[in-house]
Amino acid sequence: MRILKNILIAIVALVAVAVLGLYGYLRFGLAPAHFAGQCDALELGESAEDMQIDRERGFAYLSLIDRRTLAQGGDAQGWIGRLDLNADTPVVEPALIDPPAHFRPHGLSLHIDDERQRTLVVINHPVDRGVGAEHIERFIEETPGRFRHAGTFTDPLIARPNDLVAVGPGQYYIANDSPPNSGELTNLVFVDADTKTARTVAGDIRSGGGINASPDGRTLYVAETGGNALRILTRNPADGSVTTTADIDLGTSPDNIDVAADGSLWIGAHSSLLALVMHFITGADAPTQILRVVPDATGGAIIKEIYMNRGDEISAGSVGVTDGNRLLIGSITARRILVCERDGA
Numbered sequence: 001m002r003i004l005k006n007i008l009i010a011i012v013a014l015v016a017v018a019v020l021g022l023y024g025y026l027r028f029g030l031a032p033a034h035f036a037g038q039c040d041a042l043e044l045g046e047s048a049e050d051m052q053i054d055r056e057r058g059f060a061y062l063s064l065i066d067r068r069t070l071a072q073g074g075d076a077q078g079w080i081g082r083l084d085l086n087a088d089t090p091v092v093e094p095a096l097i098d099p100p101a102h103f104r105p106h107g108l109s110l111h112i113d114d115e116r117q118r119t120l121v122v123i124n125h126p127v128d129r130g131v132g133a134e135h136i137e138r139f140i141e142e143t144p145g146r147f148r149h150a151g152t153f154t155d156p157l158i159a160r161p162n163d164l165v166a167v168g169p170g171q172y173y174i175a176n177d178s179p180p181n182s183g184e185l186t187n188l189v190f191v192d193a194d195t196k197t198a199r200t201v202a203g204d205i206r207s208g209g210g211i212n213a214s215p216d217g218r219t220l221y222v223a224e225t226g227g228n229a230l231r232i233l234t235r236n237p238a239d240g241s242v243t244t245t246a247d248i249d250l251g252t253s254p255d256n257i258d259v260a261a262d263g264s265l266w267i268g269a270h271s272s273l274l275a276l277v278m279h280f281i282t283g284a285d286a287p288t289q290i291l292r293v294v295p296d297a298t299g300g301a302i303i304k305e306i307y308m309n310r311g312d313e314i315s316a317g318s319v320g321v322t323d324g325n326r327l328l329i330g331s332i333t334a335r336r337i338l339v340c341e342r343d344g345a
Contacts, residue, residue: 046065048062048337052108078103082094113169119166134154138153160178175209185203225254230248
């Protein structure tokens with residue numbers, strides 16, 4: 001019995017050492033925090049996993065839902081918030097006049113046509129995600145910053161939608177992601193909701209976590225979360241087909257992508273997927289990382305880490321969007337966003 005007791009004590013000690021070592025790594029082994037500027041937290045009742053900026057109007061649109069409750073198996077309904085960036089006091093107000101009865105928003109995209117008409121498209125997950133049909137909701141701006149529902153689209157190709165980008169009032173690309181740790185390749189889907197068609201235009205995406213387009217709509221940027229890379233594709237506006245032109249190693253797991261006014265890409269990223277997994281299991285902090293990426297004509301890029309935090313300020317950050325010197329940072333689970341002012345830029 002004494003031998004068995006000693007073995008059990010040894011096992012418990014080894015587990016404790018492993019847990020403490022893992023905690024120490026996640027807490028102190030990550031890159032040091034830094035940001036050249038000042039951030040203030042705007043507390044919310046839900047998390048803003050994705051955001052879009054309308055720089056002409058001075059609005060930020062937030063995809064809001066209590067994702068922590070969903071991750072724990074609970075039920076939650078979401079909404080699209082509008083933040084007036086010109087207001088003296090930041091307040092998030094509803095952007096949708098008539099949201100769907102069931103609404104679990106994820107990625108969203110704002111399109112502005114030549115007549116300055118705004119269209120907002122949003123991924124809407126079913127309750128039984130992975131089994132039920134995924135929907136894409138389309139909204140048309142009726143008054144500045146307020147949108148009315150204009151249609152719903154669904155198709156079997158939209159299997160695990162994570163993000164999307166609108167390239168026309170009824171045309172958009174959807175980046176599907178893959179099951180965690182599966183290593184499966186996923187597809188990039190082009191949808192023309194006006195003709196009610198969808199088709200796969202690329203089938204080798206290493207889990208699409210985010211997607212955006214250049215201002216002229218001829219270049220797509222896909223965050224390959226499973227490949228630690230940024231995929232750049234040339235788009236044919238005539239038929240929606242795409243051709244990969246570059247695959248840029250980021251050295252981190254990218255998520256949502258913002259295209260800044262100067263054309264640079266601002267990418268929310270997860271510098272430690274292990275910490276992110278532990279965040280969902282135990283609630284421990286997960287780091288937040290924001291990169292600025294400027295691709296070049298040779299398939300390379302200038303990559304600069306703008307913001308890094310171990311999770312003290314905001315945990316599991318997934319998106320950073322810009323408006324001049326202002327940087328807004330959202331998270332998968334944190335019930336807040338950061339409103340940051342960068343120094344000097």
